Amino acid sequence: MCFCHLTPLAVGTAGTHKETHERSPFFLVPPDRQVMSRASDRAYAAIRAHLLSGQVVAGEQLTEDQLAQITGVSRTPVREAVRRLENELLLVRSDTKRLFVADWSRDDIEELFTLRQMLECHAAERAARRLSREQIAALDSINRDLKAAVDGALPDVGRFLDANRAFHEVIIEAAGSPRLGQLLARLVEAPVVLRTARTYSQDDLRQSARDHDELVAAFAARDPEWARAVMGSHLRRAFHTFARAVGPAGTTDQAPPSDAKDA
Amino acid sequence: MCFCHLTPLAVGTAGTHKETHERSPFFLVPPDRQVMSRASDRAYAAIRAHLLSGQVVAGEQLTEDQLAQITGVSRTPVREAVRRLENELLLVRSDTKRLFVADWSRDDIEELFTLRQMLECHAAERAARRLSREQIAALDSINRDLKAAVDGALPDVGRFLDANRAFHEVIIEAAGSPRLGQLLARLVEAPVVLRTARTYSQDDLRQSARDHDELVAAFAARDPEWARAVMGSHLRRAFHTFARAVGPAGTTDQAPPSDAKDA
DNA sequence: GCGGTGGTTATTGTATACAAAACACGTCCG
DNA sequence: CGGACGTGTTTTGTATACAATAACCACCGC
Numbered sequence: 001m002c003f004c005h006l007t008p009l010a011v012g013t014a015g016t017h018k019e020t021h022e023r024s025p026f027f028l029v030p031p032d033r034q035v036m037s038r039a040s041d042r043a044y045a046a047i048r049a050h051l052l053s054g055q056v057v058a059g060e061q062l063t064e065d066q067l068a069q070i071t072g073v074s075r076t077p078v079r080e081a082v083r084r085l086e087n088e089l090l091l092v093r094s095d096t097k098r099l100f101v102a103d104w105s106r107d108d109i110e111e112l113f114t115l116r117q118m119l120e121c122h123a124a125e126r127a128a129r130r131l132s133r134e135q136i137a138a139l140d141s142i143n144r145d146l147k148a149a150v151d152g153a154l155p156d157v158g159r160f161l162d163a164n165r166a167f168h169e170v171i172i173e174a175a176g177s178p179r180l181g182q183l184l185a186r187l188v189e190a191p192v193v194l195r196t197a198r199t200y201s202q203d204d205l206r207q208s209a210r211d212h213d214e215l216v217a218a219f220a221a222r223d224p225e226w227a228r229a230v231m232g233s234h235l236r237r238a239f240h241t242f243a244r245a246v247g248p249a250g251t252t253d254q255a256p257p258s259d260a261k262d263a
Numbered sequence: 264m265c266f267c268h269l270t271p272l273a274v275g276t277a278g279t280h281k282e283t284h285e286r287s288p289f290f291l292v293p294p295d296r297q298v299m300s301r302a303s304d305r306a307y308a309a310i311r312a313h314l315l316s317g318q319v320v321a322g323e324q325l326t327e328d329q330l331a332q333i334t335g336v337s338r339t340p341v342r343e344a345v346r347r348l349e350n351e352l353l354l355v356r357s358d359t360k361r362l363f364v365a366d367w368s369r370d371d372i373e374e375l376f377t378l379r380q381m382l383e384c385h386a387a388e389r390a391a392r393r394l395s396r397e398q399i400a401a402l403d404s405i406n407r408d409l410k411a412a413v414d415g416a417l418p419d420v421g422r423f424l425d426a427n428r429a430f431h432e433v434i435i436e437a438a439g440s441p442r443l444g445q446l447l448a449r450l451v452e453a454p455v456v457l458r459t460a461r462t463y464s465q466d467d468l469r470q471s472a473r474d475h476d477e478l479v480a481a482f483a484a485r486d487p488e489w490a491r492a493v494m495g496s497h498l499r500r501a502f503h504t505f506a507r508a509v510g511p512a513g514t515t516d517q518a519p520p521s522d523a524k525d526a
Numbered sequence: 527g528c529g530g531t532g533g534t535t536a537t538t539g540t541a542t543a544c545a546a547a548a549c550a551c552g553t554c555c556g
Numbered sequence: 557c558g559g560a561c562g563t564g565t566t567t568t569g570t571a572t573a574c575a576a577t578a579a580c581c582a583c584c585g586c
Contacts, residue, residue: 301539301540302540336540337542338540338542339539339540339541340540343539359547359548361548361549
C-alpha cells in the first residue's frame with residue numbers, strides 16, 4: 001500500500017500570536033539559500049501541518065483570520081496558501097466561499113485512488129523506458145532504507161513515509177512528463193491527511209516494500225508492462241488499506257453542505 | 264478532432280483605466296443572480312479573453328500592474344485570477360516569480376493530449392454505464408446542432424466549438440467523478456489558446472461530428488469499450504490536427520528561461 | 527407557532543501603501 | 557577587456573483598512 005507523501009516541509013514559526021509585524025525568527029538560516037522566505041510558503045506549511053496534526057476535525061469550518069493567527073502572517077499570504085490547499089483537495093469551500101477542512105467519503109477515496117492508479121501506472125510505464133541506470137540504483141537504495149525502517153521490531157512509520165514518497169517521486173520525475181507530475185501532486189496529497197491517527201500494520205508496510213522491490217526489478221528489466229502491472233496492484237492495495245480504515249459503505253460525506261456546529 | 268472548450272464567460276468591464284476606485288458599472292444586473300460580481304472573476308475572464316484575443320505573444324512577459332490596468336481592478340484580485348490561469352497552464356512563472364504567457368512546444372502538446380486521452384477515455388467508459396436516456400438524447404441533440412454548424416458552405420466555427428464543449432461536458436458530468444472533471448478542466452483549457460489564428464478545415468470539423476455520432480451510438484448500445492475506443496481515436500486525431508498546426512519537431516519551448524526582449 | 531424582516535455580527539473580498547526582491551545598467555578595479 | 561559591485565528602477569510580496577456579503581438572531585405580523 002502507499003500512504004505516501006507526508007508533509008514535505010516542516011513549519012518554521014507557528015503559533016506566534018501576530019504582534020503587529022514582528023520580524024520572523026530567521027536568524028541563522030542556512031546561509032546559501034533562504035529557505036521558506038515567503039510568508040505564503042510558511043503559511044502553507046503551517047496550515048498543512050495543522051491539518052495533519054490531528055487537531056482539526058474533518059468538516060470543520062476554518063476562517064482566514066484563524067489561520068492568519070495560527071501561521072503568524074497576515075491574511076493575504078494565508079489566502080494564497082489556502083488556494084494551494086484547495087487545489088490539493090485538503091480544503092474545500094462552500095457555495096458561499098466559506099472554508100472547510102475536506103472530508104472524504106469512502107467513495108471519494110476510491111475515486112481518488114482510481115485516478116491516481118491510472119496516472120501513476122502510466123508514469124511507471126514511461127519510467128521503465130526512461131530511468132537511467134543511476135536512477136534505478138537510487139530507487140534500490142531508497143527502498144533499502146524503507147525496508148530498514150519497517151524491519152525492526154517496531155517500525156519507524158515516519159521514515160517509511162519519507163522513503164515511500166521519495167521512491168514514487170523518482171518514478172514520476174523519470175516519467176518525464178511535468179504535467180503528469182502536477183496532476184499527481186494534486187491527487188497524492190489528499191489522502192495523507194485522512195485519519196491521521198491510523199496505525200499502519202507491519203504486514204502492510206512490508207508488503208509495500210516487496211512491491212517496491214518488484215518495481216525495481218521491472219525497471220531493471222526495462223519491462224514497461226510489468227512495471228505498470230506492479231504499480232497497479234500496489235496502488236489498488238493501498239486503496240483497500242485506506243478503505244478498511246474508513247469503513248465499508250458511504251461513511252462520511254463532503255463538508256460544505258453540512259453545518260460545522262455539530263462537529 | 265477536438266479543439267473544445269472555448270472561453271466560458273465573456274468579460275464584463277475590460278479596459279477601464281482604473282481611476283481610483285470607480286464604482287463598477289453594475290446598474291441593472293440581472294436581478295435574480297448577480298453575475299460576475301467578484302472582481303477576481305472579472306479579472307479572470309478579462310485576462311483569459313486577452314490571452315485568447317491574439318494580442319499577446321506566447322512567451323511574452325506580463326506584469327500584474329499591466330493586467331490590473333487591462334482588467335480595471337486592483338492587483339489583489341488580479342493575483343487571484345493569475346493563480347487560476349497558472350493552474351490551467353495558460354500562464355507560467357519563471358523561477359523568480361515573473362509571469363509569462365505559456366508557450367507550448369509540440370512535445371508539450373503531445374504530453375497534454377496523451378494525458379487528456381487517458382482521462383477522457385476513462386470518462387467515456389464510465390459514462391457509457393451511467394448516462395441516462397435523457398442525457399444520451401441531449402448528446403444527440405447537441406451533436407445535431409454541431410453538424411448544423413459545420414454543414415453549411417462556410418462553417419460556423421464558434422458554434423462548433425460551443426457545441427463541442429457542451430458535448431464533452433455532458434460526458435464528463437455523466438462520468439460521475441468530480442475530481443476527474445477538475446483534472447480535465449485543467450488540461451482542456453490550455454490548448455485552446457494555442458494558435459488562435461488557426462483556421463479549422465471543414466474536413467476536420469466533419470470528422471469530429473462523425474466521431475460524436477459514433478460516441479452516441481456506443482453510449483446507446485451501453486458499450487463502455489466501444490465508447491473508450493472512439494474517444495481515444497477522437498482525441499488522438501485532435502492531437503495530430505494541433506500538431507500539424509504547430510509544426511513537426513520541437514518548435515517553440517517553455518517561456519520562463521528565455522528573455523522576453525526579442526518577443 | 528411560523529415565516530418573513532430587519533438589524534447585528536462574522537467572514538470574505540478589494541484597494542492601497544509599503545517592503546523585499548529581482549533586474550538593468552553603469553562603474554570601478556583587476 | 558572583463559567581471560564583480562552598487563545603485564536606481566521595476567516587479568512581486570505582505571500588511572492593513574475598509575467594503576461587500578453571508579450568517580445569525582431577535583422581533584414582528586399573521
